[in-house]
Amino acid sequence: MKKLIYSLLTALCVLTATAQTTETVTPPEDLQTAEYALQAQSYNYGYTTAVTKSLMIGIDGTTVYLQGLCEYLPQAWIKGTLDGNTMTLAAGQYFGEAPGEDDNTYPLYFGGTTDDTWAEATEDVNMTDVVLTIDAQGNMTTNSWLFVNSEESVLNPYVALTSATILKLEDKAAVPANPSVIEFMPFDANEGYAGVSLDIPTVDVDGNPLMASKLSYKIYTDIEKDIQPMLFPADEHLNIDEDMTEIPYTFTDEYDIQYGGYAAYWYHDTKTFNRIGVQSIYRGGNEENVSEISWFVIKPYADDAVTFDFNALDPETTPYSTSKSPAGDITEDLVLQQGNVTLTVTPSYANTPNRYWKDYNLNALQLRLYGGTLTVEVPEGCTIEKMYFNNAKWQDENSFDCGEFDGTSVWTGSTDKCVLSIAGNTQLNSIAVVVTGTTGISTLQVLPLTTATRTYDLQGRQVSPAAKGLVLQQQRTADGHLRTIKVIRK
Incomplete structure (x- = not known):
């Protein structure tokens, strides 16, 4: 696994679990889905931050299927049952195994709880089913926490979400919020590749959720003020069918380009890069709108x-x-x-x-x-x-x-x-x-880069560079020339 992925999965190397259920959910092949957005507060060590996740939801009779709840496995599904205006998602559903470092894998499960004191509990807390209420517009709310958990039953979460709502999305024009470059990995000759980790918000400039299927991004390079979109050639990337400069948000080749822009890798040098940037493109409501290009400065011009x-x-x-x-x-x-x-x-x-x-x-x-x-x-x-x-x-x-x-x-x-x-x-x-x-x-006067310095006294004997009095410094420059200068040290 390539290096940038490790930081996303760091937490998965801390907890261990014994898998009990290992059967993943597979929706019907002809399932019709619609786009939704999960908006919630993500809890981490006593602090919460607002998050928006893109979901796909499909209904087959009284069974509902949801994709996108697990950020480590964004294409994994869970399912629930419909009863009137309520949806119940059973706890203990198996998302799958997420890859970690050293070829380890970590089982991930879904669940919830309505106990707001779970984080302070001194005894084991078991996960419970999540019940959502559906309104007339198809939006959903719940008073339950949502977890991506390390165990099937006992609460030991990697991800904890509270104050969750699920909104049904409409196809309308919007200007996407500015993305950002989270991490830049220069070309490493040992590894043979370079990469970036990106944050591509799935919201517009006003914080409203966007349809992930209509969102894409471009990576740009700036080399001495020559700004160009980065090309991902098909002949360099085994799992890409055609050359790409624009990458759909939902695209992954499961190797060089990760879902949601989390990581993108390429195989050429980055030494000449002054900046690397990213821009979001949104094509909703039959309009194309773009964000600003957000830049990560590597070195000055x-x-x-x-x-x-x-x-x-x-x-x-x-x-x-x-x-x-x-x-x-x-x-x-x-x-x-x-x-x-x-x-x-x-x-x-x-x-x-x-x-x-x-x-x-x-x-x-x-x-x-x-x-x-x-x-x-x-x-x-x-x-x-x-x-x-x-x-x-x-x-x-x-x-x-x-x-x-x-x-x-x-x-x-x-x-x-x-x-x-x-x-x-x-x-x-x-x-x-x-x-x-x-x-x-x-x-x-611009002097050539000095690569070596030796200090001598007036008799030509090499002395300490801290020697006092009048000394001679012999300097070799990068172009191979020698020059001698006199220095008086008190």
Whole structure:
């Protein structure tokens, strides 16, 4: 199973259950269905949030079939019985088994309760049937909780919904609410794919539910302000019959594209992406309306940032370490300069040295840090506002001495100097720094990226980079040239 799916199913790795009923509900082949929307409050650790789910409901005599109640298995069905204006859904119905990590599967069951104190109960609570009342318009209400549960009888839920209503939908024009990119997974050469996880609301801009069958979405890429819809070619995706740029909300190939936009994967590199976006399209009431494109920023445009691109360093001219050679080990402060930004990397002081290392999956160099600090600094009159750390690995315990970090790649703040303390294995492909302000110099000299620095005294002997007095620094740049500068340290 691909990586983005894991976060949806994380809860399924916490609870265990012994399945008793393993028979799923299968509706009649000729069942006529209509679209409904379930609106409810989702309960999680004492807090509730509003949710809208798309349902399909069909009636066969006095038997009613419902699809869409289980977010882990959105195509699973349950059934109930009709009696006048009431519908009863029996507890203990089996949705099926949801896949989790390490090839594990987890049985999921439907049920309810009218006991609002179930979450505080100190003894087992058994699920009960759910009874819904149907009004003249075909809408349904219930005073019962609705559960996606880990066991057939005893309440131990993954999903708990309260204040639920089920609304029959009409085909009418509407502007879909803006979607969003929840997570972006850059291309991973080891895995061979990249992906996004999306939130595609099934409501309009006023919060009214939409018909899922008339909702679709497009994924966009922005490469240096060239915005294009992403193509999913049939010849790259085994379970797609034709090239796609627009994906129906209800479509899944059960591999690369997941139902409801939860995840979409592709097989080409993402290194050039500045942003990735998503737009919803709704074709209700014989009209086409679209949302705004919601963007996820990956890195700034080249003209808007100073970039230290370690992947672009030439292995022929840049010393790098291997399992047999310490040539790229950083044994003294490494000072890199691009434009008006200075980046300083200290030695690791850990068991593994900081170093340049060639990643053979990327076929490119990386700056790999295991300890010490990385300092980004700009001259007086300039301000660092954002930094984008394109990384193959990041330690959660890494810490900045200022600003805010989003936990994955983006730092935001306002300073002329920022120090990152490295807690462990951190693999950097590039760092893009957004700087505002001016140094007062009318012409800015852009220097080649410095890849190695050595410090000497006036007799030509190599000394510590912290040596006092007049010293010579010999710097090798990314284009292979050597330059020597004089530095006075007090």
